[in-house]
Amino acid sequence: MLELNKVTKRFGDTVAVNNVSLSFAPGQMVGIIGRSGAGKSTLLRLINRLTSIGEGRITYGDIDVAALEGKQLRAWRARCAMIFQQFNLVNRLDVLTNVLIGRIGTAATLPVMFKRFPASDRASAVMALDRLDLLPQGLQRADTLSGGQQQRVAIARALMQKPSLILADEPIASLDPRNARLVMDALHAINKQDKITVICNLHTLDAARAYCDRIVGMAHGSVVFDGSPTQLTSAVIQQIYGDESEDAVDETLTSTMGAQLPVRTAAERHLEAAH
Numbered sequence: 200m201l202e203l204n205k206v207t208k209r210f211g212d213t214v215a216v217n218n219v220s221l222s223f224a225p226g227q228m229v230g231i232i233g234r235s236g237a238g239k240s241t242l243l244r245l246i247n248r249l250t251s252i253g254e255g256r257i258t259y260g261d262i263d264v265a266a267l268e269g270k271q272l273r274a275w276r277a278r279c280a281m282i283f284q285q286f287n288l289v290n291r292l293d294v295l296t297n298v299l300i301g302r303i304g305t306a307a308t309l310p311v312m313f314k315r316f317p318a319s320d321r322a323s324a325v326m327a328l329d330r331l332d333l334l335p336q337g338l339q340r341a342d343t344l345s346g347g348q349q350q351r352v353a354i355a356r357a358l359m360q361k362p363s364l365i366l367a368d369e370p371i372a373s374l375d376p377r378n379a380r381l382v383m384d385a386l387h388a389i390n391k392q393d394k395i396t397v398i399c400n401l402h403t404l405d406a407a408r409a410y411c412d413r414i415v416g417m418a419h420g421s422v423v424f425d426g427s428p429t430q431l432t433s434a435v436i437q438q439i440y441g442d443e444s445e446d447a448v449d450e451t452l453t454s455t456m457g458a459q460l461p462v463r464t465a466a467e468r469h470l471e472a473a474h
């Protein structure tokens with residue numbers, strides 16, 4: 200269980216995250232929503248220590264995240280893989296090598312620097328690419344792929360870290376609706392099949408509603424909502440987004456769903472799983 204207990208993070212006079220307490224049970228798919236500047240990115244960056252923890256405590260089982268240093272900190276960062284809006288691939292390297300780079304942090308650095316990855320890692324990378332439907336692109340340069348394909352390479356790279364958690368910071372903000380759906384489908388499948396906890400910052404409500412079991416709403420650094428998609432009333436939406444509420448209810452992702460790419464709501468998936 201990942202637990203945040205009264206976590207506050209300030210940047211000068213700005214309180215980016217304000218007294219946040221949240222628990223994430225293993226295997227949840229959680230959407231963090233809120234307007235720009237609400238503190239969503241800072242929250243994810245605190246969890247994997249890209250940002251130092253200000254006040255409060257973050258624990259994962261008996262691990263005190265703030266106390267980690269050196270090798271243990273690197274192991275923690277590998278354990279909670281980050282996915283970024285801008286993919287963060289090495290453009291000039293091929294897709295397969297980009298995926299293998301996920302082993303850095305868990306593997307010895309020197310062989311990795313010389314691209315001497317063990318056969319077992321190469322086999323895992325091929326399987327991760329296959330799973331994300333990207334095997335044919337394995338030997339292409341990363342920057343020849345579409346944005347959606349690049350984000351799926353980033354997800355394959357994250358899988359190479361054998362993470363317990365995936366922290367996705369606006370993973371679909373740069374993508375068209377079709378690619379956004381493919382990326383969210385991939386994250387959802389990994390969450391359900393591998394039981395990896397996924398915490399995903401999302402700009403718009405429809406993606407959070409369609410894919411997440413639980414939604415956390417942030418405003419001005421604080422958690423103002425924590426519940427299921429069905430509990431998100433228009434009053435809550437107004438509290439989270441204020442005068443940006445109309446933009447937040449952008450439904451381009453779900454309204455353009457084609458026959459080959461059915462996106463089901465979390466509620467429909469629960470029903471299916473129950474049968």
Ligand SMILES: Nc1ncnc2c1ncn2[C@@H]1O[C@H](COP(=O)(O)OP(=O)(O)OP(=O)(O)O)[C@@H](O)[C@H]1O
Nearest residue numbers: 210213214215233234235236237238239240241242
């Ligand atoms: N490194 C930093 N230095 C100074 N201020 C920062 C830093 N990182 C974030 N902030 C500030 O903290 C607040 C929360 O920012 P954060 O990026 O976490 O919000 P967000 O909800 O992720 O927004 P967006 O959706 O635009 O990324 C903002 O006021 C931001 O300007």
